[in-house]
Amino acid sequence: MKPVYITHTSAIIPQHQEAGALLEPLIPDERQRFAVIEPDYTTVIPPMQLRRMSRVLRMGVYTGMDCLRKANLARPDGILTGTAKGSMTDTEKFVKELKSYDETALNPTPFILSTYNAINGAIALQTGATGYNQTFVHRGSSFEAALYDAQLKLHTVQDPQHYLVGCFDELTEEYFHIKDKVGYWKKDRDNSLPLWQQNDSPGSIGGEGAAFFLLSNHSDGAVAAIKRVFTFYNTGNSAPLASIQGQIEREGWTAADADLLVLGYNGDPADDPCYDQVRNLLGNKLPVLGFKHLCGEYETSGGFALWLTCQLLSGNDLPEAAWYQKPAGQDFRPRKIVYYNHFRGVNHNLVLLEGL
Amino acid sequence: MVLITGMGMITALGNSVPENLEALLCNKQAVRYPQLLQTRHHKELQVGEADLTNEALAAALDLPLTGYSRTTLLGMYALREALSALPPEQRSTRRIAFINASTVGGMSEVERMYSDMISDAPRGEFFDYIDSVDCADCTLRMAAYFKLEGFQTTISTACSSAANALQLGARMIENDETDIAICGGTDALTRFTLNGFNALKNVDRNLSRPFDQNRNGLNLGEGAAYLVLESAISAQERGVEPIARLAGYGNTNEAHHPTAPSPDGSGAARTMQEALTVAGIAATDIDYINAHGTATQGNDLSEGTAIEKLFGTAHPPFSSTKAFTGHTLAASGAVEAIICCLAIQHRFIPANLRFETPMEEISIVPQATLLRDVGVQYALSNSFGFGGNNVSLVLQRV
Numbered sequence: 001m002k003p004v005y006i007t008h009t010s011a012i013i014p015q016h017q018e019a020g021a022l023l024e025p026l027i028p029d030e031r032q033r034f035a036v037i038e039p040d041y042t043t044v045i046p047p048m049q050l051r052r053m054s055r056v057l058r059m060g061v062y063t064g065m066d067c068l069r070k071a072n073l074a075r076p077d078g079i080l081t082g083t084a085k086g087s088m089t090d091t092e093k094f095v096k097e098l099k100s101y102d103e104t105a106l107n108p109t110p111f112i113l114s115t116y117n118a119i120n121g122a123i124a125l126q127t128g129a130t131g132y133n134q135t136f137v138h139r140g141s142s143f144e145a146a147l148y149d150a151q152l153k154l155h156t157v158q159d160p161q162h163y164l165v166g167c168f169d170e171l172t173e174e175y176f177h178i179k180d181k182v183g184y185w186k187k188d189r190d191n192s193l194p195l196w197q198q199n200d201s202p203g204s205i206g207g208e209g210a211a212f213f214l215l216s217n218h219s220d221g222a223v224a225a226i227k228r229v230f231t232f233y234n235t236g237n238s239a240p241l242a243s244i245q246g247q248i249e250r251e252g253w254t255a256a257d258a259d260l261l262v263l264g265y266n267g268d269p270a271d272d273p274c275y276d277q278v279r280n281l282l283g284n285k286l287p288v289l290g291f292k293h294l295c296g297e298y299e300t301s302g303g304f305a306l307w308l309t310c311q312l313l314s315g316n317d318l319p320e321a322a323w324y325q326k327p328a329g330q331d332f333r334p335r336k337i338v339y340y341n342h343f344r345g346v347n348h349n350l351v352l353l354e355g356l
Numbered sequence: 357m358v359l360i361t362g363m364g365m366i367t368a369l370g371n372s373v374p375e376n377l378e379a380l381l382c383n384k385q386a387v388r389y390p391q392l393l394q395t396r397h398h399k400e401l402q403v404g405e406a407d408l409t410n411e412a413l414a415a416a417l418d419l420p421l422t423g424y425s426r427t428t429l430l431g432m433y434a435l436r437e438a439l440s441a442l443p444p445e446q447r448s449t450r451r452i453a454f455i456n457a458s459t460v461g462g463m464s465e466v467e468r469m470y471s472d473m474i475s476d477a478p479r480g481e482f483f484d485y486i487d488s489v490d491c492a493d494c495t496l497r498m499a500a501y502f503k504l505e506g507f508q509t510t511i512s513t514a515c516s517s518a519a520n521a522l523q524l525g526a527r528m529i530e531n532d533e534t535d536i537a538i539c540g541g542t543d544a545l546t547r548f549t550l551n552g553f554n555a556l557k558n559v560d561r562n563l564s565r566p567f568d569q570n571r572n573g574l575n576l577g578e579g580a581a582y583l584v585l586e587s588a589i590s591a592q593e594r595g596v597e598p599i600a601r602l603a604g605y606g607n608t609n610e611a612h613h614p615t616a617p618s619p620d621g622s623g624a625a626r627t628m629q630e631a632l633t634v635a636g637i638a639a640t641d642i643d644y645i646n647a648h649g650t651a652t653q654g655n656d657l658s659e660g661t662a663i664e665k666l667f668g669t670a671h672p673p674f675s676s677t678k679a680f681t682g683h684t685l686a687a688s689g690a691v692e693a694i695i696c697c698l699a700i701q702h703r704f705i706p707a708n709l710r711f712e713t714p715m716e717e718i719s720i721v722p723q724a725t726l727l728r729d730v731g732v733q734y735a736l737s738n739s740f741g742f743g744g745n746n747v748s749l750v751l752q753r754v
Contacts (some may be wrong), residue, residue, distance in 0.1 A: 001531070079609070084490055086512075091489075095463070095470050095548060103396045103551050111552030112615055112742065115459070116491065116512035121743025124609040130626060133609040133745055134520060137458075137512040139492035145509040152527055174474050181478055182486055233499060233508050346496065 001155045003354070004215045005222035007162070010067035011211040011307040012036045012059050015294050022311060023294065026321050028191040033171055033206035034296035044069060049126070052109070056087045059210040060119035060168035065126065067164060067212040076214070078132035078163035079120050080150050082142030084299030086116035088172045119168065132163070140343020141231040143167035143300040144351065147215075148229040154217040166212030167300035176206050184297075184344075186267070195267035195293040196324065204266035207296015211303030213310075223313045224337075225354040227251050232348040239274040241281050244340065244350055251352050253336060258282050260334035262305050264341035265324055266292040271345065278340050287332065290324035302341050302349060309337060313355045358526045359591045359598035359754065362538075362584030363694050364437030366430055367681045368404035368577055372437055377698050380680060380706045383726060387563055387575045387682050393545045394468070401559055403545055404577025404682020406430060417501070423484035425462030426578075428494040430687075431542030432501055434580035438538065439502060442584055446594055453507040453534040455525050456495040457517030457541030459686040462488025464544035494542055507534060512686065514741030515648070516607075517541050518581065519689025519749055523605035525585045535590040540582030540690035549685065550576050556615065564651035566676035567660055567722040569713040574650040577682020581690035583697075600697045603734070603752040604635025610744030616654045621662030623746055624648075628666055628736060631748035641734050642672050642750075644705050646692045647722070648738040649676020650683055655740060660718045673723035673730075675708035689739035689747060696735035696751040704728050 014034035015023050027034075041050055041058050044065040050058065060081070068076060085091075090110035097106055112118065117135040124133055132153055136145035143166075150165045179185065186203040195205065219225065230247050232240045248255060261282060263275040279288065289312070295304040312318055313333070320326060327334075337353040365372070368386040369379035379386065387404045395401075413429035414421055417436070424432075466473070466489050469482035487493050495510045507528075511520045518541030525537030543549075553559050553576060560573035583602075591598055608630060610623035617623055632639060645667075648659055656676075663671055677695050678684075684691050699705060708722035715721075735751045 001533075084492070092470075094552065095467050098467060098547055098551055099471065103547060106551055106555040108552060108555035111548070111555060115514055115742050117514055117741070117743040117745055118614070120513075121609070121614055121745065124611045124744055125614065128611050130609050130611050130623070132607050133513070133743075134524075134607070135511065135513050135745075136509055137491040138495065138508070138510040139490055141509065142492075149524060152524075152531060152533065155531065156527065178473050178486060178489075181473075181483070231507065231509070233505065234496070347492075 001151055003225040003227045004151045004154050004217060005219045006213050006224045006226065006310055007216055007221045008067050008071040008214040009307050009310045010063045010070060011209065011304065012039060012063055013209050013295055013304055022316050023319050023322055026319060029205045029296060032185045032189050033176060036209055054087050054089050054113055056168055056170040057113060057119055057122065061122050063210040063212045064123045064164050064166055067214050071214050073162055075127045075129050076164040077161040078153065079123055079129055080134045080146040080163060080165045081120050082136040082146040082167040082300055083116055083169055084137065084139045084142050085169050087113050087118065088170055088175055090114040092172060092174050140299045140347030141349055143302045144229055144231050144349040147226060150215050151226060151229060154215065157217060160216060160218040163215045164212055165215050167303035168210035169208055169298050169300045171206045171208040171298065196265045196290065199267045199269050199272050202268060202270065204268045204297040207298040207301060209295050209304050211307045222356050223310050224356055226351060227354055228352040230350045234346055237270055237273060237345045239277040240348055241277055244278065245281065247350055255282050257336045258286060258338045260289060260337045261286050262289045262309055262337060262339040264292055264301065265290045266297045274342055282338060287327035288324040294322065299343055305339060305341060309353065357588040358529045358602040359586050359588055360583050360600045360602060360697060361586045361591050361596050361598055362438045362441030363599060363697060364434040365581035365691055365694050366406050366434045367579035367684060367691055368406055369680055371408060373694060377702065383707055386680060395547050395550060397550065400561060401550060402563060402575050404575060405545055406578055424497065425485065425488045425494065426464040426544035427458060427462055427542050428497050430544055430578065430580040431494050431498050435498055435502060435582045438582040438584055450535040450590060451506055452504060453525060453528055453537040454499055454504045455509055455521040455537055455539045457511045457521045457686045458491040458494055459512055459514055459517060459543055460546055460548055461491035462493050463546045463548045467546055467548050513745035514743055515685055516689055516739040516741040516745045516747040517686035519739035519747035520607065522583065522602065522689065522693060522749060523607055523747060526602050526605055529585055529587050535587050537585040538582055539585055541686035542580035543578060543685040543687050545576060545578040558652050560651060563710060564679055565710045566649035566651040566679050566708055567656050567715060568711050569715050571651040571656060573652050575682045577684040579681060579684040579687045579691055581687050581694050583690060583693060598754045600700050601752040601754045602749065604631045604750035606630030606634065606748045608746050610746060612744055615742050617658035617740060619657055621658045621665055623744060624659050624662035624740060625666050627746035627748045628662065631736065631750050635750040637734060639667050642736045643732040644672055644699055644735040645674035646696050646735060646737045647674050647676045648740045649678055657717055659738065660715055660720065664718050664720050669719060671720055673705045673727065675706050675723045677706050679709035692737045693749055693751060696737045699735055700732045700751060700753045703730055703732065705730050
């Protein structure tokens with residue numbers, strides 16, 4: 001397929017992102033989790049609408065609208081999103097009210113807002129975007145599925161088009177508590193240590209975030225090209241190395257071409273060996289950008305990873321602590337980037353990117 | 357060219373495609389008070405509930421009694437029928453994508469166990485369903501059960517979810533991204549959705565009356581349906597007779613209101629027009645429209661107006677088969693695509709049950725009674741959802 005180009009980005013993350021102070025100072029996780037720093041939503045969402053929105057809706061709609069604002073684009077030609085949980089807050093609320101009100105006198109608002117495509121609809125409504133509109137809910141491959149579909153759909157049109165593609169997931173107390181029962185999170189965590197240096201105990205740390213990208217089938221003003229998106233399923237606790245190698249070769253790259261790896265190290269000894277295997281495949285000396293020590297582990301953390309990579313490609317320097325393995329020298333500007341991330345060994349994702 | 361070479365479905369009408377066909381041809385009344393769904397509304401709200409219990413579904417699939425949500429079980433049951441046209445030895449040599457759809461995933465079980473899940477109890481019955489809160493759980497389990505190891509994803513765009521799965525599968529085949537795409541959706545009845553629509557005042561206390569002046573909302577349903585989409589080359593190599601062709605699709609957004617369609621039908625008309633354009637045909641080529649037809653005030657006004665606008669007074673017969681099945685939410689797009697295939701194959705137009713009084717705002721009426729011996733070359737299937745997510749599909753006789 002033809003590449004698609006990233007022209008603009010926006011994200012809500014648990015770290016600082018002010019101009020000139022990207023990730024500085026680094027904010028550590030607290031109580032085995034990260035929470036995002038919420039922006040002043042009123043700058044892009046009308047107050048009337050804001051009042052009716054729950055937390056992840058605000059995060060998603062803000063990020064999408066902010067991305068359009070940066071591009072000075074009133075209306076995208078398509079809106080594609082990925083989310084594992086949608087508005088978890090609203091789902092929890094409605095399911096509990098069903099019980100507490102014994103199925104009577106229910107307020108339908110949380111039901112409406114729990115719908116996974118609510119953010120797509122809200123952005124379409126706010127921008128008058130009547131084009132292609134799609135929501136993927138495939139747990140750890142939700143965001144990557146949206147990227148894949150965006151590339152496929154943009155591949156079929158000739159005229160310049162701009163799709164708003166993004167992801168969002170929130171970490172609620174109840175979700176954290178439920179997943180604690182199945183060992184998602186570390187019991188003990190010394191947050192003065194990088195996450196991956198604590199991979200002697202099971203589990204990771206919780207995270208959340210929203211990220212949107214403006215993708216185009218034309219390269220004007222682009223920071224990166226998405227060459228290939230591939231999702232794999234259930235390869236267990238080993239990385240799908242043969243498939244990864246196959247995809248790299250089909251792109252016309254060799255394993256030696258990659259100059260940056262973006263890997264989802266999360267400090268869980270069950271998960272991290274996959275990333276080591278990919279490093280062994282593509283080169284142990286390559287710089288490695290880590291990201292879950294900055295945003296936590298969640299199903300659509302790939303949005304944060306891609307956003308961070310785009311910040312690097314846009315000329316921002318990342319602090320030393322951002323790197324799992326830092327590049328030699330100054331002004332590192334990678335050209336061929338391999339992103340590999342998996343969620344609990346079930347959903348594995350590969351994106352091949354080119355810095356422009 | 358995207359061919360349909362397999363189908364499987366389970367709805368209140370029947371547990372297989374032949375049973376659903378038989379029920380459509382005898383105007384079976386399947387919507388009734390729930391026998392299985394545990395709800396305080398069990399004597400007030402009628403639903404389209406599949407006959408088989410979870411125990412019966414699990415037994416038929418040779419699965420343990422716990423751990424699988426009803427949404428997953430219904431999905432597996434329908435998918436098994438669809439895959440009967442694709443023997444395992446023919447799967448290994450082809451790229452097979454699995455594109456599933458659901459609106460509430462395992463909520464059918466989670467809603468019963470949620471308070472235990474958030475309690476301090478580390479273990480309990482809930483433990484087997486702890487990953488079933490999301491919509492991917494059913495897809496992952498179905499893929500594991502049937503050893504579908506290729507591309508897979510899950511779509512959730514409310515009532516157009518399965519129709520969106522079908523259009524993505526078609527686009528993947530057209531762009532040589534896969535040889536076969538198994539596409540459809542599954543949703544079990546839940547208190548969550550029943551009460552959600554009821555709180556929105558979208559549920560009729562009586563049996564629903566699509567496109568009737570006196571309609572008063574939908575009846576909720578449940579079900580699962582899957583279609584095997586296949587490239588012409590792959591179908592030819594396998595030597596299979598295609599059932600029909602997926603000739604066109606449209607996906608647009610209303611951008612009008614979070615839950616209501618535009619009364620002037622402009623959004624619905626745009627979606628149908630896009631599907632016709634992709635299929636390369638004119639409105640006059642359509643022989644049957646399987647309407648979204650939820651029987652809510654908003655949908656039927658919008659959709660009826662759009663059909664009138666696009667097709668004029670010489671419109672082809674249209675009917676909403678949700679009066680038969682109830683609104684099966686994420687599954688409905690695939691349920692109704694299969695009904696279109698059956699109409700093409702068996703030369704009939706299903707009835708729009710319980711239609712009596714024409715709507716005041718439009719001058720067209722649905723096909724109230726079953727029509728037999730009608731040639732259907734092209735059928736159009738509409739699926740319109742919350743969030744303004746509209747999809748139309750064009751099915752063609754081959």
